[in-house]
Amino acid sequence: MTVRIGLIGAGGMGRAHLARIQDDLSGGEIVAVADINPDAARSAAEPYGAKAYDSSDELINDPDVDAVLIATFGKVHAPDVIKAIEAGKYVLCEKPLATTAEDCIAIMDAEQRAGKRLVTVGFMRRFDAAYNEMKEVLDSGEHGQVLMVHNRHRNPSVPENYTSRMAIDDTAIHEFDTMRWLLGEEIVKVRVDRPKPTTHRFGHLIDPIVVVAYTESGVRIDDEVNVNLQWAYSIECELVLETAAVRLGDQERIHIRDSHGNRNAMCQSHIDRFQAAFNREVQEWINAVAEDRHTGSTAWDGYAATCVVDAAVKSHEDGGSPLVDVELIDKPGFYA
Numbered sequence: 001m002t003v004r005i006g007l008i009g010a011g012g013m014g015r016a017h018l019a020r021i022q023d024d025l026s027g028g029e030i031v032a033v034a035d036i037n038p039d040a041a042r043s044a045a046e047p048y049g050a051k052a053y054d055s056s057d058e059l060i061n062d063p064d065v066d067a068v069l070i071a072t073f074g075k076v077h078a079p080d081v082i083k084a085i086e087a088g089k090y091v092l093c094e095k096p097l098a099t100t101a102e103d104c105i106a107i108m109d110a111e112q113r114a115g116k117r118l119v120t121v122g123f124m125r126r127f128d129a130a131y132n133e134m135k136e137v138l139d140s141g142e143h144g145q146v147l148m149v150h151n152r153h154r155n156p157s158v159p160e161n162y163t164s165r166m167a168i169d170d171t172a173i174h175e176f177d178t179m180r181w182l183l184g185e186e187i188v189k190v191r192v193d194r195p196k197p198t199t200h201r202f203g204h205l206i207d208p209i210v211v212v213a214y215t216e217s218g219v220r221i222d223d224e225v226n227v228n229l230q231w232a233y234s235i236e237c238e239l240v241l242e243t244a245a246v247r248l249g250d251q252e253r254i255h256i257r258d259s260h261g262n263r264n265a266m267c268q269s270h271i272d273r274f275q276a277a278f279n280r281e282v283q284e285w286i287n288a289v290a291e292d293r294h295t296g297s298t299a300w301d302g303y304a305a306t307c308v309v310d311a312a313v314k315s316h317e318d319g320g321s322p323l324v325d326v327e328l329i330d331k332p333g334f335y336a
């Protein structure tokens, strides 16, 4: 069976998913594209003979669409996710699931009413080979308990419309989800530190920041979010266990030896760095939809990450205050 997918959002991320589904993956086909900009929908859809819609409602209710992939801005995710659930269709929603805890709760309520897990949040790092190896080492128990995790989330540059809040809800949110998944527990406290700012940032932006968080069992997590590095897209993570330290590899691609020395080529974007993880994530989702089962992160995971964002933003807006509690509702049995 070919899973017939409707794509909502024909921007950069949507087009990257479109190309991977049509050209690289198997078992799925994009049959419709919706975007509030009709030209964007048409220019994305036409080369693949897909339908173009300027409203997401029409796409969701199209009987030729089996499942929905959402790649619009976080702020507008919730209504489309809920409509897809109500239409009984599986949804892969790019992160964040929604930008407020209330919207995430509304999504979880809709899913529970539907009686079936239909929502997967696009936290692609769960499909990254190196993070998975790191998780295997941790879960083996060979090196004792985890005490700390050091993360560095570095981007070469960001556009002028990237805000200080986005350093948390668009960038650090990846570590919030990855740490919850890796450690298998919730983050309960968080604060934001503000080191000396880089001169390479736009004046309105606070950059870099360091997010410090603690989990239920007391694991300390830090995350350097530094998005005007100029030289690379670099994701680093070191897990400190009682008798070992486990680090992601250097994500190197090629080695160059010349008069400047011996060096690796570095990735320059998340599309580049996480290409294999994105492919694995979307392929696994297509396979799961074809078999009528859920895969990947749940709406609860999307909700929990958004709650960590809210607490971190509170600390950030207070000028980098002491630790802020992450407030979560009781986890519904549906997501156990």
Ligand code: ISE
Pocket (backbone or CB within 6 Å): 155, 170, 171, 174, 227, 270
């Ligand atoms: C972007 O939205 C991502 O998801 C990238 O992984 C992240 O590195 C970047 O900072 C975000 O803006």
